[in-house]
Amino acid sequence: MSRTLLTLSLAVLAVAGLGPVIVMALRVVQDPAALQGLLDERTLSLLGRTLLLGGGAAGLALLVGAPFGYLTARTDLPGAPWLRSLGLVPLIMPPLLLAVSWTVLVPELRGAPMTILLMGLSTFPIVALFTAKAARRVDGRREEAALLSGGLGGVLRMEFGLLLPAALSGACFAFLFAASDFAVPDFVSSVGRKFNVYADEVFATWQVDGSDSRAVATALPLVALILAALLPALALRRRGTLATLDSDFVAPRTLSLGSWRWPLGLAAWGLITLGALIPVGRMLFEAGGGPTGWSLDKFQAAFAKAVELCRDNLLASLGYSILAATLALPVALVLGHAIARWRHGWFLEMLCVLPLATPAILFGIGNIALWNGTWTYTFYTSGGMVVLLYVGRFLAFPTLVSAGAVASLDRELEQAAELAGAGPVRRMTRIVAPTLMPSLMGGWVLMFVLAMRELDAAILVPAANDTVMFRMFNAVHFGRDDFVAALALLILFVTIVPGVLWRLFSGKELEVLP
Amino acid sequence: MTKNKPIAISVRGLRARMGANATLGPLDLDLAVGEHALLVGPSGCGKSSLLRILAGLLPADAGVISLFGQEVSRGSKILVPPRRRGIGFLFQGGALWPHMSVAAHLDFVLRCAAVTPSEWDARRAELLTQVGLEGFGDRRPGTLSGGEAQRLALARALAPRPRLLLLDEPLGPLDAERRTSLLELFEELRRSLDLTILHVTHDPAEASSMTDRTLQMQPDGTLAGASKA
Numbered sequence: 001m002s003r004t005l006l007t008l009s010l011a012v013l014a015v016a017g018l019g020p021v022i023v024m025a026l027r028v029v030q031d032p033a034a035l036q037g038l039l040d041e042r043t044l045s046l047l048g049r050t051l052l053l054g055g056g057a058a059g060l061a062l063l064v065g066a067p068f069g070y071l072t073a074r075t076d077l078p079g080a081p082w083l084r085s086l087g088l089v090p091l092i093m094p095p096l097l098l099a100v101s102w103t104v105l106v107p108e109l110r111g112a113p114m115t116i117l118l119m120g121l122s123t124f125p126i127v128a129l130f131t132a133k134a135a136r137r138v139d140g141r142r143e144e145a146a147l148l149s150g151g152l153g154g155v156l157r158m159e160f161g162l163l164l165p166a167a168l169s170g171a172c173f174a175f176l177f178a179a180s181d182f183a184v185p186d187f188v189s190s191v192g193r194k195f196n197v198y199a200d201e202v203f204a205t206w207q208v209d210g211s212d213s214r215a216v217a218t219a220l221p222l223v224a225l226i227l228a229a230l231l232p233a234l235a236l237r238r239r240g241t242l243a244t245l246d247s248d249f250v251a252p253r254t255l256s257l258g259s260w261r262w263p264l265g266l267a268a269w270g271l272i273t274l275g276a277l278i279p280v281g282r283m284l285f286e287a288g289g290g291p292t293g294w295s296l297d298k299f300q301a302a303f304a305k306a307v308e309l310c311r312d313n314l315l316a317s318l319g320y321s322i323l324a325a326t327l328a329l330p331v332a333l334v335l336g337h338a339i340a341r342w343r344h345g346w347f348l349e350m351l352c353v354l355p356l357a358t359p360a361i362l363f364g365i366g367n368i369a370l371w372n373g374t375w376t377y378t379f380y381t382s383g384g385m386v387v388l389l390y391v392g393r394f395l396a397f398p399t400l401v402s403a404g405a406v407a408s409l410d411r412e413l414e415q416a417a418e419l420a421g422a423g424p425v426r427r428m429t430r431i432v433a434p435t436l437m438p439s440l441m442g443g444w445v446l447m448f449v450l451a452m453r454e455l456d457a458a459i460l461v462p463a464a465n466d467t468v469m470f471r472m473f474n475a476v477h478f479g480r481d482d483f484v485a486a487l488a489l490l491i492l493f494v495t496i497v498p499g500v501l502w503r504l505f506s507g508k509e510l511e512v513l514p
Numbered sequence: 515m516t517k518n519k520p521i522a523i524s525v526r527g528l529r530a531r532m533g534a535n536a537t538l539g540p541l542d543l544d545l546a547v548g549e550h551a552l553l554v555g556p557s558g559c560g561k562s563s564l565l566r567i568l569a570g571l572l573p574a575d576a577g578v579i580s581l582f583g584q585e586v587s588r589g590s591k592i593l594v595p596p597r598r599r600g601i602g603f604l605f606q607g608g609a610l611w612p613h614m615s616v617a618a619h620l621d622f623v624l625r626c627a628a629v630t631p632s633e634w635d636a637r638r639a640e641l642l643t644q645v646g647l648e649g650f651g652d653r654r655p656g657t658l659s660g661g662e663a664q665r666l667a668l669a670r671a672l673a674p675r676p677r678l679l680l681l682d683e684p685l686g687p688l689d690a691e692r693r694t695s696l697l698e699l700f701e702e703l704r705r706s707l708d709l710t711i712l713h714v715t716h717d718p719a720e721a722s723s724m725t726d727r728t729l730q731m732q733p734d735g736t737l738a739g740a741s742k743a
Contacts (some may be wrong), residue, residue: 111546412609415571416667419675423624425710434613 002424016392020366054179060120065127073132089276094453101279123174130170172233286485302482324390337401360456398443405439528577555731602671
């Protein structure tokens with residue numbers, strides 16, 4: 001490993017990811033009085049609600065995501081390839097857009113049930129992806145032995161223990177996303193029964209009294225909660241999706257579901273209908289005039305209006321997201337390589353995921369505290385601030401994708417290059433990076449998607465006011481019309497374009513698992 | 515060992531930890547220039563680890579290693595990095611780079627070895643002829659048979675003109691006919707290029723007829739004739 005590359009990558013991690021976290025931690029150290037009331041009744045009640053949201057969403061994601069992932073990856077389910085692609089839509093779609101669609105379809109369902117349902121629908125693809133990857137790594141001979149002795153039931157019983165760590169790892173990540181989400185609980189609670197969660201409270205505390213230390217103190221239990229989900233997620237992922245394959249691995253064959261094929265197929269298509277087809281369909285309906293009468297002219301007019309009014313916002317979001325993903329990619333490769341190859345890589349892994357364990361709102365406040373100063377004000381108000389915020393917030397994802405890919409890369413490929421005389425930089429650029437291209441592109445696309453849909457941290461940073469998600473957030477709070485629906489569809493379309501292009505032109509599947 | 519020949523590999527008091535319970539050594543070893551030695555022993559005794567330590571890919575815990583009279587490592591300190599040791603290494607599974615063609619494999623090594631681009635074509639053709647892969651330049655590793663893949667790995671190992679060739683179970687995945695053919699190729703190259711070869715295998719019958727000497731490793735990680743202190 002090149003020391004120069006590693007030092008540069010660590011510097012990026014320190015400035016973009018760890019800096020805001022450390023600044024916020026120091027605020028509490030300087031003002032211990034802010035910790036008073038940390039365990040009062042109101043805080044504990046918020047903690048309970050956040051646990052309910054995270055646990056409920058993760059449980060729902062596990063319940064539907066694990067079977068969905070297994071069935072679409074390994075069985076003759078009708079339309080399995082389509083289901084695999086469509087199954088990513090709820091994850092790619094900003095959760096706020098899901099909320100916008102479902103709250104109008106089922107207006108009477110609000111509060112906790114609706115928020116949990118939405119976050120479960122939004123995160124079940126994570127569990128499905130983890131489960132699918134682990135299911136494809138079951139040795140075919142093992143499976144045949146189980147099939148001969150116990151049929152399909154025998155296979156499922158044998159594989160349950162093998163797939164469970166991967167599925168649980170995915171559920172932990174689902175918990176992380178749900179527990180730190182701000183926009184969905186806020187939007188769902190904007191009408192009817194309130195369901196305040198921690199992220200709301202941290203935001204409110206900071207907005208009301210402007211005290212960083214109070215906001216951090218308020219967030220501490222949430223940090224503990226997210227860390228409590230993140231640590232098992234990382235440990236379980238090593239046992240599940242990242243378990244090393246034997247060199248004589250035999251890929252498992254497609255399993256026949258027999259008479260269960262169509263009922264299970266209907267259930268899977270039903271899930272996709274709820275998570276992707278209905279929300280997208282509803283937006284298509286609204287964009288064309290909705291309840292006042294759908295027409296193609298109205299549909300075209302809504303899109304023309306959305307493009308005209310939000311062209312700059314879309315371009316800004318695209319620019320920031322592409323820049324952030326592109327900047328993060330080499331850093332993630334170097335850090336991921338170090339995590340996978342170093343004896344103490346786990347420590348570096350912990351450092352990398354620290355910004356993820358920090359609630360998004362708090363991370364945003366940390367960036368303000370760090371960069372909103374006299375000397376850095378020009379940068380703070382520029383687009384560079386948004387790019388840095390995205391890199392810091394999401395660098396962990398492409399890093400974990402890279403680390404997983406490097407871990408499964410035969411070390412001898414690098415050693416052969418080393419013996420041939422290639423230095424660390426050449427080994428990284430000519431051997432490691434090209435061999436891991438699907439994972440690196442997967443990391444890039446994942447980072448791009450997360451940056452495009454990011455709102456929870458960016459909402460606080462003035463420079464991010466020109467992003468399309470900020471525009472969307474404002475628009476849905478001030479009314480619902482064809483313009484909002486068309487804008488939502490535009491965001492979704494732009495977000496999925498890179499992944500679709502890669503799939504079309506490379507013919508390879510993206511490796512997007514953290 | 516061949517008398518009156520300079521020493522290619524000299525190992526003194528080598529010890530290394532291999533995992534939680536196993537250790538390699540202590541062992542001493544001398545190999546003369548131009549010698550082809552077979553290193554045999556049961557699985558897990560540390561044969562491959564010894565090759566990697568000689569190549570500088572793994573650190574030892576104690577002992578001194580010299581190659582062609584130059585001290586390359588002392589204790590856990592690597593004094594000469596792997597790429598400066600003049601070693602060609604044939605990995606058990608070939609360790610071919612899946613994204614590169616046969617020609618790109620060789621070009622990569624030639625570039626690293628600071629061979630001028632004007633010489634690449636001639637050198638590449640020479641290497642492919644040496645290993646019997648003429649006309650395979652555009653093929654990718656995934657399209658090669660086991661024997662062809664090992665020949666490519668051999669050409670790659672020979673590209674920087676090494677003086678010492680370390681072979682880690684190079685015949686493992688091959689059938690009997692290809693094994694014989696590859697062994698003959700090793701022998702031919704040793705003579706024509708004056709190579710020193712240390713050849714690791716778990717099968718003593720594999721190449722004993724073509725080697726000068728057989729070194730027996732014990733299950734406890736020492737060479738036959740030595741014992742744990």
